[in-house]
Amino acid sequence: MIVLFTDFGPAGPYVGQMKAVLHREAPHSAVVDLVSDAPSHDPMAAAYLLAACVGEFAEGTVFLCVVDPGVGTGRLPLVVEADGRRYVGPDNGLFEPLLRRAATARAWQITWRPERLSASFHGRDLFAPVAARLARGEPPPGPERAPHDLRRMPGAGWPDDLARIIYIDHYGNAVTGLRAAPLGAEAVLEAGGRELRRARHFSELPAGAAFWYENANGLAEVAVARGHAARDLGLALGAEVTVRQRQGRHGKT
Amino acid sequence: MIVLFTDFGPAGPYVGQMKAVLHREAPHSAVVDLVSDAPSHDPMAAAYLLAACVGEFAEGTVFLCVVDPGVGTGRLPLVVEADGRRYVGPDNGLFEPLLRRAATARAWQITWRPERLSASFHGRDLFAPVAARLARGEPPPGPERAPHDLRRMPGAGWPDDLARIIYIDHYGNAVTGLRAAPLGAEAVLEAGGRELRRARHFSELPAGAAFWYENANGLAEVAVARGHAARDLGLALGAEVTVRQRQGRHGKT
Amino acid sequence: MIVLFTDFGPAGPYVGQMKAVLHREAPHSAVVDLVSDAPSHDPMAAAYLLAACVGEFAEGTVFLCVVDPGVGTGRLPLVVEADGRRYVGPDNGLFEPLLRRAATARAWQITWRPERLSASFHGRDLFAPVAARLARGEPPPGPERAPHDLRRMPGAGWPDDLARIIYIDHYGNAVTGLRAAPLGAEAVLEAGGRELRRARHFSELPAGAAFWYENANGLAEVAVARGHAARDLGLALGAEVTVRQRQGRHGKT
Numbered sequence: 001m002i003v004l005f006t007d008f009g010p011a012g013p014y015v016g017q018m019k020a021v022l023h024r025e026a027p028h029s030a031v032v033d034l035v036s037d038a039p040s041h042d043p044m045a046a047a048y049l050l051a052a053c054v055g056e057f058a059e060g061t062v063f064l065c066v067v068d069p070g071v072g073t074g075r076l077p078l079v080v081e082a083d084g085r086r087y088v089g090p091d092n093g094l095f096e097p098l099l100r101r102a103a104t105a106r107a108w109q110i111t112w113r114p115e116r117l118s119a120s121f122h123g124r125d126l127f128a129p130v131a132a133r134l135a136r137g138e139p140p141p142g143p144e145r146a147p148h149d150l151r152r153m154p155g156a157g158w159p160d161d162l163a164r165i166i167y168i169d170h171y172g173n174a175v176t177g178l179r180a181a182p183l184g185a186e187a188v189l190e191a192g193g194r195e196l197r198r199a200r201h202f203s204e205l206p207a208g209a210a211f212w213y214e215n216a217n218g219l220a221e222v223a224v225a226r227g228h229a230a231r232d233l234g235l236a237l238g239a240e241v242t243v244r245q246r247q248g249r250h251g252k253t
Numbered sequence: 254m255i256v257l258f259t260d261f262g263p264a265g266p267y268v269g270q271m272k273a274v275l276h277r278e279a280p281h282s283a284v285v286d287l288v289s290d291a292p293s294h295d296p297m298a299a300a301y302l303l304a305a306c307v308g309e310f311a312e313g314t315v316f317l318c319v320v321d322p323g324v325g326t327g328r329l330p331l332v333v334e335a336d337g338r339r340y341v342g343p344d345n346g347l348f349e350p351l352l353r354r355a356a357t358a359r360a361w362q363i364t365w366r367p368e369r370l371s372a373s374f375h376g377r378d379l380f381a382p383v384a385a386r387l388a389r390g391e392p393p394p395g396p397e398r399a400p401h402d403l404r405r406m407p408g409a410g411w412p413d414d415l416a417r418i419i420y421i422d423h424y425g426n427a428v429t430g431l432r433a434a435p436l437g438a439e440a441v442l443e444a445g446g447r448e449l450r451r452a453r454h455f456s457e458l459p460a461g462a463a464f465w466y467e468n469a470n471g472l473a474e475v476a477v478a479r480g481h482a483a484r485d486l487g488l489a490l491g492a493e494v495t496v497r498q499r500q501g502r503h504g505k506t
Numbered sequence: 507m508i509v510l511f512t513d514f515g516p517a518g519p520y521v522g523q524m525k526a527v528l529h530r531e532a533p534h535s536a537v538v539d540l541v542s543d544a545p546s547h548d549p550m551a552a553a554y555l556l557a558a559c560v561g562e563f564a565e566g567t568v569f570l571c572v573v574d575p576g577v578g579t580g581r582l583p584l585v586v587e588a589d590g591r592r593y594v595g596p597d598n599g600l601f602e603p604l605l606r607r608a609a610t611a612r613a614w615q616i617t618w619r620p621e622r623l624s625a626s627f628h629g630r631d632l633f634a635p636v637a638a639r640l641a642r643g644e645p646p647p648g649p650e651r652a653p654h655d656l657r658r659m660p661g662a663g664w665p666d667d668l669a670r671i672i673y674i675d676h677y678g679n680a681v682t683g684l685r686a687a688p689l690g691a692e693a694v695l696e697a698g699g700r701e702l703r704r705a706r707h708f709s710e711l712p713a714g715a716a717f718w719y720e721n722a723n724g725l726a727e728v729a730v731a732r733g734h735a736a737r738d739l740g741l742a743l744g745a746e747v748t749v750r751q752r753q754g755r756h757g758k759t
Contacts, residue, residue: 121721216373
């Protein structure tokens, strides 16, 4: 299976043109759209979203990942293998959280080039043909690289979890780049000037109540019961989120 | 064939994650996106839209229907069979118009539970695996229930036809929950403070003229010739619509 | 392969209902969404977009093309074959640039009619069944017509290249109907009151700089480096674009 993760939008020709290439080069592979509205021009936000969404997919799945504002510059094209799944896309940090959290990881630099390589659409011209090759069972077309050499360092602005809004979904819920599990039941998120406590789910709360909860992909997500959190709380993509632990009975909230 | 009817939006990860489950559990079934922008958090509006859109699909089709604001509460998960098509989704009225209009109907309560059941995404964790089972030819995983026990009563706010705007399409046309056939040629719809007469189609009218017509799915739909009805007439999802019959030559319009 | 090119929007039931027909009538054909947000009610803008996007697809591909504001009027339904690819849709100019640029072309009028033909959704009721027939290897269901008889003339408002914005993509880039190759490196585009010079790509320019470049489909596209050109330059669908050649050192810019 080839899974598409892009910032191309759901309606226009770019996804379809990539699918035409995939169908021509790997006609027996199913192709599934995972995300077509990843944060535009923001590989960092996209990277934490991608890492949260891949758990549903079997080993051997090939992810074609194109959030690539640097297309046409010197950034490297990569194949990454992390925990048995493979990823094709640009070396701009998009695979950093995956690599950092993987039990096993390998990487390759793509040195193959197609006959025709446009300046602005490597998704179609370079990454899709490589994804098709992998789906056909062929090896990555280029030399192996040590994953460590491709890593971004926490000190360089790539934390283990990203305390920002990385995705606003169709309901208006605002997904953060923070994994919920380590936060604990007493964690308070500050976002949009509001203090938000953790709830298990919408159904526990009166209409209009703002809260955060662990979403189905394990991320802390800000929501408003029967509301539209992004609009109601003024949260935009990229907005910062602060985590505090609520004090016990001797402290203040 | 498995058909998806959701309020998840067209771009984000939820549809793709459901498709990953369907592909894993029923790899030989085609999957078709029918609607991904059903009215959010509004199973009633969604129910009348769903009932109008299924006629194109063959007997045996499995519909995976997720408009489920009550996910995580006690609402039951259901399989419904109506006129030979099967539907998987929550017991929140989403299947009421289908049941009411069906010549033959059966229902089952889903008592099977997956190993991992998130609090907020039963579409992926519960309903998709059940839809895949049905597509593979397996029976619903739970006891049969009398459809009558699952029915909503007209007195409880579930009319045979819903006199509200239930969908705004990409052209701005405002679809009502009213079947057009019983309304007749002389019916006048009042919507957005305007009186709208019936026309056969756009092409009969000058640019800017507002009217209603029977859309290709049999529903009364409000449109503006070469315009955007929702914007031009101020019609939002949920807006009420009133039906009047035009008087004959002795009466007033 | 059957490729969909429509103005139906990405989320609603129309694309899905067409796919249901295609799956029923041509179950072995892959179906790919190419564009679902072609300019609404604007076959001319859509025509130049379509012509630019088909190069990726193999001979024999069947394009189901529905931008059809005249549905329900007397406009003819057509099958067009241009450079070995086939197109099904309305005779409203949608295939004019394809025909004009094709090395080889044929055309047929569709005279077959389905049992049920709605007034407003020929995409589902007429064009999809015909596309499925072609995909199954059957001939067009109607008499051949001389392509020349179906042509629009340049004098009638159909130029070889369209100097208007024909598409705004998910990044806000504004695509023109002008092929870039004939324009040359020194061409200046005037759009939204700004003079825009040609650049090879985003990466050459500082953030906020407006320019035009040859996009991956060969069209001149207006962009703003790390910005949203449509918003930043006030460019809407249909906006006019003027081409000027920059003067040499003796002239003025």
